Amino acid sequence: MIKDRIREDMKAAMRSHDADRLSTIRLLLAAIKQREIDEKIDATDDQVMEIITKMVKQRRDSVEQYRAGGREDLAGKEQNEIDVLSGYLPKQLTDDEVIAIIDEAVAAAGVTGMVGMGKVMGAVKAKVTGRADLGKVSALVKARLTAK
Template sequence: MIKDKINEDMKSAMRAHDTARLGTIRLLRAAVKQREIDEQIEATDAQVMEVIAKMVKQRRDSVEQYRAGGREDLAAKEQAEIDVLASYLPQQLTEAEIAAIIDEAVAAAGVTGMAAMGKVMGLVKPRVAGRADLGKVSALVKARLTA
């Protein structure tokens, strides 16, 4: 389970006195624990992946904001956290792989035009979950349906 790997990595970071990595892992553990408490569940690997993906997205947004504000030091700190969090995510899909999945979904749905956006995204989302940025996927679906 991914939670076990996170715990082991936390112990390794403690032993190595890697405070930056340790801090990020502790934030991740706290976010997972918070979700478990809020939903009164024991988080599965898929749910932990969702938490990680959300944290990565938040940090990417922060990096953009910091760079726009000229705060390269804070952007670098956020990027380091992204690197730690991304190590728990599965290999990310390439744009070509995403495009192939979108094409299959459009063919399977047998629809065209922007009215089919929800239906196509419903087919694509489970196949790319945790392996691609859904904002990017949505933009590619929109481009495919309007072409």
């Protein structure tokens, strides 16, 4: 399980006195624990992936804001956290791989035009969650559906 790997990485970060990595891992474990308490569940690997994906997205937004504000020091810190968190995500899909999945979903759904956007996104989201930025995927689906 991913949670076990995260805990082992936390121990390793403690042993090596890697304060930045340790801090990020502790934030991740706290987010996982919070979700488990809120929903009264034991988080599965898929749920942990959702949490990590959400945390990475939040940090990417923060990096943009910090850079726009001229705060490269804070942007760098956020980027370091993204690097640590991304290590737990599966290999990201290339644009070509995402487009192939979208084409397959469009063909399977048999939709044309933007009317089928929700149906196609539902099918695509199930296959790419945690492996591609859903905002980017949404833009690619819109482009495919308007082109047809």
